[in-house]
Amino acid sequence: xxxxxxxxxxxxxAGGERQPEALLHMTQADWQVEDASGFSAPPLTQDSTALxxxxxxxxxxxxxxxxxxxxxxxxxxxxxxxxxxIKLSARDLPPTSGPLALxxxxxxxxxxxxxxxxxHLVHRAQxxxxxxxxxxxxxxxxxxxxxxxxxxxxxxxxxxxTQSAQVALSSLWLGPPEALRGSYRLREWLQQELPAxxxxxxxxxxxxxxxxxxxxxxxxxxLLFFNLAATSFLRGLHFYVGLPVANDWFAWLTVNALFWLVxxxxxxxxxLHGRPLKWLTYGVVGITTTIAVLTMPNLAILRNTxxxxxxxxxxxxxxxxxxxxxxxxxxxxxxxxxxxxxxxxGVCTLLxxxxxxLQNNFISPEAWYLGAYTNAVAxxxxxALMYRRYxxxxxxxxxxxxxxxQRLQTREAELEDSHRRLREVERRQTISDERxxxxxxxxxxxxxxxxxxxxxxxxxxxxxxxxxxxxxxCLDDLKLTLDSLEPVEADLLLLLxxxxxxxxxxxEGTGVSLQWEVQELPDLPWLDPSSALHILRIxxxxxxxxxxxxxxxxxxxxxxxxxxxxxVTIEDNGHGFDVDKALGNASASGRGLQNQRRRxxxxxxxxxxxxxxxxxxxxxxxxxxxxxQPA
Amino acid sequence: MQRARTxxxxxxxxxxxxxxxxxxxxxxxxxxxxxxxxxxxGMASTRADGxxxxxxxxxxxxxxxxxxxxxxxxxxxxxxxxxWPSCSIMVSTNFGDxxxxxxxxxxxxxxxxxxDSSPAKTVDEIRSLASGGSPISPLIARQVLERFRQGVSxxxxxxxxxxxxxxxxxxxLSAREKEVLDLITKGFTAHEIAKLMQLSxxxxxxxxxxxxxKLKVTSKAEAxxxxxxxxxxxx
Numbered sequence: 023x024x025x026x027x028x029x030x031x032x033x034x035x036a037g038g039e040r041q042p043e044a045l046l047h048m049t050q051a052d053w054q055v056e057d058a059s060g061f062s063a064p065p066l067t068q069d070s071t072a073l074x075x076x077x078x079x080x081x082x083x084x085x086x087x088x089x090x091x092x093x094x095x096x097x098x099x100x101x102x103x104x105x106x107x108i109k110l111s112a113r114d115l116p117p118t119s120g121p122l123a124l125x126x127x128x129x130x131x132x133x134x135x136x137x138x139x140x141x142h143l144v145h146r147a148q149x150x151x152x153x154x155x156x157x158x159x160x161x162x163x164x165x166x167x168x169x170x171x172x173x174x175x176x177x178x179x180x181x182x183x184t185q186s187a188q189v190a191l192s193s194l195w196l197g198p199p200e201a202l203r204g205s206y207r208l209r210e211w212l213q214q215e216l217p218a219x220x221x222x223x224x225x226x227x228x229x230x231x232x233x234x235x236x237x238x239x240x241x242x243x244x245l246l247f248f249n250l251a252a253t254s255f256l257r258g259l260h261f262y263v264g265l266p267v268a269n270d271w272f273a274w275l276t277v278n279a280l281f282w283l284v285x286x287x288x289x290x291x292x293x294l295h296g297r298p299l300k301w302l303t304y305g306v307v308g309i310t311t312t313i314a315v316l317t318m319p320n321l322a323i324l325r326n327t328x329x330x331x332x333x334x335x336x337x338x339x340x341x342x343x344x345x346x347x348x349x350x351x352x353x354x355x356x357x358x359x360x361x362x363x364x365x366x367x368g369v370c371t372l373l374x375x376x377x378x379x380l381q382n383n384f385i386s387p388e389a390w391y392l393g394a395y396t397n398a399v400a401x402x403x404x405x406a407l408m409y410r411r412y413x414x415x416x417x418x419x420x421x422x423x424x425x426x427x428q429r430l431q432t433r434e435a436e437l438e439d440s441h442r443r444l445r446e447v448e449r450r451q452t453i454s455d456e457r458x459x460x461x462x463x464x465x466x467x468x469x470x471x472x473x474x475x476x477x478x479x480x481x482x483x484x485x486x487x488x489x490x491x492x493x494x495x496c497l498d499d500l501k502l503t504l505d506s507l508e509p510v511e512a513d514l515l516l517l518l519x520x521x522x523x524x525x526x527x528x529x530e531g532t533g534v535s536l537q538w539e540v541q542e543l544p545d546l547p548w549l550d551p552s553s554a555l556h557i558l559r560i561x562x563x564x565x566x567x568x569x570x571x572x573x574x575x576x577x578x579x580x581x582x583x584x585x586x587x588x589x590v591t592i593e594d595n596g597h598g599f600d601v602d603k604a605l606g607n608a609s610a611s612g613r614g615l616q617n618q619r620r621r622x623x624x625x626x627x628x629x630x631x632x633x634x635x636x637x638x639x640x641x642x643x644x645x646x647x648x649x650x651q652p653a
Numbered sequence: 654m655q656r657a658r659t660x661x662x663x664x665x666x667x668x669x670x671x672x673x674x675x676x677x678x679x680x681x682x683x684x685x686x687x688x689x690x691x692x693x694x695g696m697a698s699t700r701a702d703g704x705x706x707x708x709x710x711x712x713x714x715x716x717x718x719x720x721x722x723x724x725x726x727x728x729x730x731x732x733x734x735x736x737w738p739s740c741s742i743m744v745s746t747n748f749g750d751x752x753x754x755x756x757x758x759x760x761x762x763x764x765x766x767x768x769d770s771s772p773a774k775t776v777d778e779i780r781s782l783a784s785g786g787s788p789i790s791p792l793i794a795r796q797v798l799e800r801f802r803q804g805v806s807x808x809x810x811x812x813x814x815x816x817x818x819x820x821x822x823x824x825x826l827s828a829r830e831k832e833v834l835d836l837i838t839k840g841f842t843a844h845e846i847a848k849l850m851q852l853s854x855x856x857x858x859x860x861x862x863x864x865x866x867k868l869k870v871t872s873k874a875e876a877x878x879x880x881x882x883x884x885x886x887x888x
Contacts, residue, residue: 497769504748508792519791519840526842527774538840 044116045197048177052077052109053084060103061182064136066143070109070178077109082193084108085383102185103133110177115196119167122174123199125206126161128387130190133182139165140175157381158391160209164199190387217258217394224401225255227408246290247404253282254397270319277317277331280338280374281310283400284345287367291349294360302348309341332382339378342371359407366403370396459552460503463559466617468499495566498524502562506555512545514588514644515581517554521561522579532569539580543588548625548648556621557590557642560629563614564592564640571611572596572638587627590642598633666783667694669712671703671729672745673721677768681716681745684772691779700724704732711737713783716766718745719753727760734761734869741782751796758865759872764788786858787865794837797868801826826864833860 054076115122124145129135137145145163165174177196181189195202228251235244257279260272288306292299313334315321346368353360377393379385475492478484484492505520518540529536549557561579568574574596582589604612605619615631622629627644668685670693672678678698685693694712697703700721707729715733719726730742744757745766754765764787766778778788789797826834829850836846847854 494769501748504750505792508751510792510795513795513838515839516791516795519838522840523790527771530771530774538842538845540839 044118045195045201046112046115048110048112048194048196049082050111051080051082051084051191053080054078054107056105056107057185058103058105058182061133064134064143064146064180067141068136068138068143068178068180069141070107070138070176073107080108082191083387085190085385085387086188088188088382104183104185106131106179106181106183106189108179108181108191110179110194112174112177112196115174117173118198120198121167122165122196123202123206124161124163124165124177124194124196125202126194127192127209128157128159128190128391129161129179129181129192130157130381130383130387131181131183132187133184134180135161135182136180137161137163138178138180139163140172141178157377158213158394160206160213161194162206162210188383190383192386192388213391213394217397220395220398220401221255221258224251224397224404227401227405228252228255231408243290243293246286246293247408249286250283250290250400250404253279253286254400257283258394258397274317274319277334278310278314280335281313281341284338284342284367285310287363287400288345288349291345291353291360291363291367294357294363295349295353296356297352299348299352302344306341306345309337313337332378335374335378335381339371339375342367342374346371359410362406363403366399369399373399455552459555463499463503463555467559468496468503471496471499494528498528498562502558503555506551506558510549510554512547512549514543514546514549514557514590515540517549517557518561518579518581518590521558525562525565528569533575534569535576537576537578539578541581541583543581543583544646546588546644546646548645553625556625557644560618560621560642561590561592563618564642567611567614568592568594568596568638571599574637584643586647587643587645590644592640592642593637595637598635598638601631601633665690665692666714666779667692667712668714668716668779669693669695669697669706670716671697671700671706671721671726672716672718673698674718677718677745680772681775684775685779687772688776688779691776698722700726700728703729707732707736711740713740714779715740715742716745716779717742717757717762719757727756730757730760730762741785743779743782749790749793751792754790754793755796755800758868761869763862763865781855781858784855785862786855787862788858789834789837789861791838791840794834797864798826798831798834798838800868800871826867830860830864833857834864 054074056074124137124139129147135145135147136143144165145161147159174196177194179191181191183189195205228248231244231251232248235241235248238244256275260276285306288299288303292303317334346364350361350364350368353364373392373396376385376389377391380387380389380391380393471492475484475489475496478492479489501524502521505517505524508520510516510520522536522538526536565577568577572594574594576595578591578593580591580593582591599611601615605615606612618629622642625644626648627642630641630643632639632641668691670678670681670685672681675698678696682693682696685691695706695709697706698721700723703717703721703726715729715737717726717729717733721729726744730744733740733742741764742757742762743764743766744753744762745768746753747768749765749767754762757765764778764782766775770778781788832850833846836849841849843854843857846852846857850857
């Protein structure tokens with residue numbers, strides 16, 4: 023906005039620098055008022071001497087005092103008009119050859135404006151109905167050189183207005199157009215074009231907010247923002263469109279938009295500071311509605327005329343001030359944004375007040391027209407809000423992402439930690455299981471064998487060969503224990519192969535031949551070290567029994583696949599034994615058989631013996647699948 | 654077998670023992686001395702002594718214990734593989750467990766001896782090793798198969814790029830070698846496998862030796878590959 027203002031200043035500055043001496047600043051004039059009956063078209067020529075000789079001398083700028091209340095009262099009986107004549111002398115104009123321009127900051131009236139140069143009509147503004155935009159439209163008339171070459175003597179202004187209204191006129195400049203155009207363009211730019219641009223921009227952002235609201239209907243702020251933009255656009259519409267405000271509804275809209283604007287700002291503020299402010303809300307809505315009804319063209323309770331509107335506007339100014347003050351106080355400790363909006367509406371109200379003062383001749387008609395900048399202020403304030411929201415939202419998203427990443431990291435660490443602890447527990451469990459298994463195994467086999475060997479050596483009741491044999495079998499036990507710890511990967515044949523490899527040296531020199539008649543077997547997925555050791559011990563015990571008790575000369579080891587499991591068969595050609603009897607007694611061999619049975623049960627398998635005088639057939643059956651791990 | 658022994662009589666097998674347990678060392682040296690076709694060429698009980706002995710004339714069979722008082726026997730195996738390329742290295746172990754045996758084979762050992770083997774068995778193992786055979790257990794066989802299965806996919810680039818110039822040893826297992834290993838994991842003995850595959854049982858053991866050599870080369874190629882990827886070795 024500052025940039026746009028700077029552009030305007032550049033316009034003006036560029037023109038101002040080239041101001042030659044040929045300029046005439048007219049601050050003295052003659053003035054008279056004539057009653058008339060209704061507006062009429064200005065004649066093409068008007069000789070000032072033909073007018074009544076009731077001229078009064080006045081100084082420009084001219085701002086006649088207005089009696090607002092009386093004016094409003096009289097205005098109701100419309101129809102009567104007046105014509106104000108202002109006569110300016112151009113005699114002091116330095117002689118120039120080129121065309122001349124007449125420039126004035128402001129000619130304020132509610133009727134037509136006609137400009138005569140040397141008695142000839144050279145400019146007209148607003149040919150029918152009341153004039154609305156005189157406050158912000160600078161006067162600019164280019165006077166062509168007279169055909170007959172007579173110098174310009176006199177400028178005559180004919181200002182029509184309603185009977186009780188008063189005109190105002192700034193001082194006028196006369197001079198070459200290029201010398202005055204800068205000042206004129208600057209006024210036009212800052213009073214009309216720039217506010218129009220800002221208003222349009224505000225409207226565009228408002229439409230954007232409306233579309234945001236369509237998607238996020240729970241956020242009323244966006245809808246309010248759109249309403250704000252829309253009403254302020256409507257409010258400013260008559261400043262910028264070329265159409266004269268002749269339509270009564272359009273006039274109604276223009277006036278009421280101001281109230282709506284204040285009301286929307288009030289609701290906005292309420293949202294920001296979060297206080298209901300019941301009475302103020304009732305008041306604001308009440309006044310707005312009342313004004314809307316009163317000024318409705320078809321009801322015509324209050325005629326919306328330039329005589330009445332200044333009073334209506336003063337109501338709007340009071341309402342704006344109230345909203346600003348109460349909103350500001352409410353938002354003071356609660357919302358920065360609320361304070362900003364309250365300050366904004368405060369500024370807008372002040373701008374509106376200067377506008378009003380200007381309109382009603384309380385301040386010089388040469389003052390700047392600031393009312394048009396209420397839009398700009400509103401746009402800036404709400405633009406700042408939107409900007410903050412937007413920037414905050416981005417920061418929030420970034421924070422959220424960062425905290426999300428952090429949470430994820432924490433979670434991962436936690437998970438890793440719990441996983442580690444779980445592994446630790448598992449590891450301990452495994453170690454404990456393994457220790458228990460080995461302890462059990464050592465206790466039954468190796469430990470007791472060693473103890474009996476030690477006792478025999480100490481007592482001396484056993485031959486060295488016997489002791490050596492016991493120790494060798496201890497070593498075999500140990501080897502098998504170690505082998506059971508090797509991964510056999512579900513391969514029962516590999517386990518049996520290992521057993522054979524370990525036992526083969528013991529068979530040497532016993533005269534017993536071992537027939538290996540194994541077949542491929544499917545994998546046994548449950549074959550863990552614990553189960554492997556059970557199987558090794560079962561088969562080992564079986565072969566040891568044969569060697570110890572049966573006087574066999576041949577052992578056949580075979581494997582086969584049965585319906586739902588695998589079989590390991592160990593047959594010998596020894597003299598056999600009474601299975602039931604052996605199982606029933608508590609002798610070493612009986613305990614051995616019971617051990618085999620117990621171990622088989624532990625791995626969900628079975629053992630069976632078929633013994634005849636010609637040999638014994640031992641079968642270890644193992645399941646293919648095993649659902650539950652044995653304890 | 655008979656023919657081989659006659660040859661060995663003319664050229665006795667020179668055996669060197671590196672063992673810190675005096676009991677086992679005595680028993681072992683006794684076995685070697687008593688074998689008619691063997692000669693005990695040297696004994697050491699520490700890693701330092703063992704390495705020093707490698708400066709001397711090469712033996713036919715080197716028996717090494719892994720747990721020496723001043724370091725690991727693996728170092729001796731590695732040095733011997735370098736300095737006595739013709740010597741068959743044998744690691745003596747209590748259990749013949751996968752971890753120790755595989756480590757030794759990758760360092761250059763051709764076989765292993767279980768410490769509780771009978772004297773007769775010990776002599777047989779030394780003879781078999783000296784004549785180019787190697788022992789294997791089902792678990793080791795499974796492990797070797799596993800290594801080669803990984804090696805084909807895992808270090809094939811290293812094998813082709815770096816180890817190929819070293820010779821054909823780095824090629825993966827042949828079908829017959831694989832069959833031998835497979836039968837061993839099923840529990841068949843060398844004799845049974847020889848019968849099944851119509852080979853001499855000695856050939857089965859030389860197959861195993863060849864497999865061990867390939868394993869060593871593969872593991873070396875893997876080490877080089879590892880070193881290169883880690884930037885220790887320049888290309």
